[in-house]
Amino acid sequence: MPVIEVDHLQKRYGEKIAVDDVSFTVEQGEIFGVLGPNGAGKTTTVECVQGLRRADGGTIRVLGLDPIRDRTEVRQRVGAQLQESQLPDKVKVWEALDLYRSFYRNRADIDELLTDLGLAEQRNTYFQKLSGGQKQRLSVALALVGRPEVAILDELTTGLDPQGRRDTWDLVERIRDRGVTVVLVTHFMEEAQRLCDRLAIIDKGRVVAIDSPAGLLNRVGTEHRVHFRPVEPVEDALLLAAPDVTGVSRDGDEVTVTGSADVLQSVMSVLNGRGIHYTALRVEQPTLDDAFVSLTGRGSRTAAQSPTDGRSS
Amino acid sequence: MSALSKLIAVETKLFLREPVSLFFVFALPIGLMLVFGLPQRAGTAADTGQHAEQTFLPSLALALTIGMLALFTLPMALGIYRERRVLRRLATTPVRPGLLLVAQVVVNLVMGVLGAVVTAIAVRFLLDQPAPANVPGFVLAFLLGVACLFAVGLLIAALAPSARAAQSIGPALFFPLLFLAGAWLPRDRMPAAVAAIADYSPLGATVDTLGAAWAGANPELPQLVALAVTAVVGSVAATRFFRWE
Numbered sequence: 001m002p003v004i005e006v007d008h009l010q011k012r013y014g015e016k017i018a019v020d021d022v023s024f025t026v027e028q029g030e031i032f033g034v035l036g037p038n039g040a041g042k043t044t045t046v047e048c049v050q051g052l053r054r055a056d057g058g059t060i061r062v063l064g065l066d067p068i069r070d071r072t073e074v075r076q077r078v079g080a081q082l083q084e085s086q087l088p089d090k091v092k093v094w095e096a097l098d099l100y101r102s103f104y105r106n107r108a109d110i111d112e113l114l115t116d117l118g119l120a121e122q123r124n125t126y127f128q129k130l131s132g133g134q135k136q137r138l139s140v141a142l143a144l145v146g147r148p149e150v151a152i153l154d155e156l157t158t159g160l161d162p163q164g165r166r167d168t169w170d171l172v173e174r175i176r177d178r179g180v181t182v183v184l185v186t187h188f189m190e191e192a193q194r195l196c197d198r199l200a201i202i203d204k205g206r207v208v209a210i211d212s213p214a215g216l217l218n219r220v221g222t223e224h225r226v227h228f229r230p231v232e233p234v235e236d237a238l239l240l241a242a243p244d245v246t247g248v249s250r251d252g253d254e255v256t257v258t259g260s261a262d263v264l265q266s267v268m269s270v271l272n273g274r275g276i277h278y279t280a281l282r283v284e285q286p287t288l289d290d291a292f293v294s295l296t297g298r299g300s301r302t303a304a305q306s307p308t309d310g311r312s313s
Numbered sequence: 314m315s316a317l318s319k320l321i322a323v324e325t326k327l328f329l330r331e332p333v334s335l336f337f338v339f340a341l342p343i344g345l346m347l348v349f350g351l352p353q354r355a356g357t358a359a360d361t362g363q364h365a366e367q368t369f370l371p372s373l374a375l376a377l378t379i380g381m382l383a384l385f386t387l388p389m390a391l392g393i394y395r396e397r398r399v400l401r402r403l404a405t406t407p408v409r410p411g412l413l414l415v416a417q418v419v420v421n422l423v424m425g426v427l428g429a430v431v432t433a434i435a436v437r438f439l440l441d442q443p444a445p446a447n448v449p450g451f452v453l454a455f456l457l458g459v460a461c462l463f464a465v466g467l468l469i470a471a472l473a474p475s476a477r478a479a480q481s482i483g484p485a486l487f488f489p490l491l492f493l494a495g496a497w498l499p500r501d502r503m504p505a506a507v508a509a510i511a512d513y514s515p516l517g518a519t520v521d522t523l524g525a526a527w528a529g530a531n532p533e534l535p536q537l538v539a540l541a542v543t544a545v546v547g548s549v550a551a552t553r554f555f556r557w558e
Contacts, residue, residue, distance in 0.1 A: 052404055086398065099323050
């Protein structure tokens with residue numbers, strides 16, 4: 001049985017339609033991404049799942065329960081980390097955890113949780129003295145303190161530096177390894193590509209696609225690119241003759257070969273077979289950014305915000 | 314421990330960690346009384362045109378304590394909780410966010426009572442004035458005054474669009490109320506119409522009923538009713554208009 005079922009969800013704020021038609025299911029133990037640009041209806045969707053908002057249409061089941069009618073039971077079993085949620089300045093880390101722990105039936109061990117989230121040394125630190133990453137981890141800890149079966153994490157890494165973001169990604173994987181089903185709301189394509197087992201791309205209140213990251217990339221069929229600088233001359237025809245290669249272009253010394261997922265192997269076997277030396281080899285894989293653009297017909301906000309260090313590997 | 318008692322415990326700690334609110338509750342009222350009360354005690358009160366009744370100043374100090382908690386501390390704290398989405402965050406847990414409001418009110422009430430006790434003791438020993446003579450009347454006036462002012466504070470918290478706004482609305486309302494209570498100009502020197510309003514204004518009625526009981530008389534019934542009505546209307550409106558986010 002799916003952990004979360006959303007069926008033709010609709011939500012309006014007055015005249016404005018925030019969620020037009022969203023359906024998806026989340027399976028036990030997976031990291032499910034809800035991805036889309038700001039204002040796409042992601043947060044509204046998960047707020048309906050949490051029972052914070054009443055849907056105008058469609059049905060939602062969480063652990064087989066109705067999030068509005070069975071709200072207390074759903075909240076016992078679903079932990080949530082909200083976008084831009086803060087705590088009072090002068091509450092200590094352990095006090096906040098101890099307080100939130102008292103709200104739940106199943107209570108996590110605070111010291112264990114603090115160690116797990118790398119906050120053991122901040123146990124007695126005031127909230128206002130925490131770094132951005134530490135605040136974010138505390139917020140996640142609060143979502144886990146009731147030993148939830150499902151954790152909903154909204155814009156977890158917004159505002160974190162690249163290192164903080166990577167640490168947080170490791171954390172999300174550890175949460176999943178504990179057996180918690182994770183719903184991850186994000187507008188960072190890189191984050192979704194790295195973490196999610198499956199994801200729903202939402203745009204303008206509708207689901208554009210649901211698939212695994214690899215499946216989405218295949219679906220849009222974006223090409224892989226291999227860039228290198230040959231030391232000895234290499235003819236285009238030689239490369240074009242190799243399997244998986246669809247195109248060759250040159251920019252000064254640099255040769256760019258485009259093709260399907262195995263294009264790197266083809267290029268390598270041509271170069272090695274002919275004994276052609278090369279420098280500055282790099283591979284550019286298609287990213288979810290490309291998939292997103294192709295699925296929605298426009299760019300996501302990520303391109304402008306996040307460093308594109310995921311593109312070459 | 315239950316969620317509510319934990320909330321109260323944490324809110325108490327947070328209150329005690331804010332030097333400003335501690336100063337409002339425990340230091341400022343006593344300080345004001347010493348500044349204005351000692352000259353009065355020296356017998357210069359009548360000459361400077363200050364209030365003649367001995368119980369006016371201590372009653373005003375008590376009303377000040379409650380008023381500052383109700384109109385400054387409480388709406389500010391609730392405004393911050395809303396702005397920082399603490400209330401929203403609580404809504405995702407099995408606990409209802411209203412419980413945090415209850416905890417806030419409880420903590421401010423307890424601090425108000427403690428502040429009143431400290432002030433009353435200071436009056437008794439520092440100014441060498443008698444303790445309240447009509448104890449039941451005094452307790453009744455105190456409770457109704459607290460209920461009335463806290464209801465006004467909750468209404469500010471409900472209507473203020475932001476914590477910053479709450480921070481300005483509190484004082485903007487507090488000082489006129491303090492004027493109506495006769496802090497600067499004795500009410501018998503105010504125009505009749507203003508004085509009539511002042512008698513039934515939250516701080517004015519609180520000061521009068523406390524003062525009457527302090528001196529051993531019975532508080533005026535219409536003033537007690539005015540406090541009770543304001544308390545009920547304010548609370549109902551606050552509940553009606555409170556926004557969680």
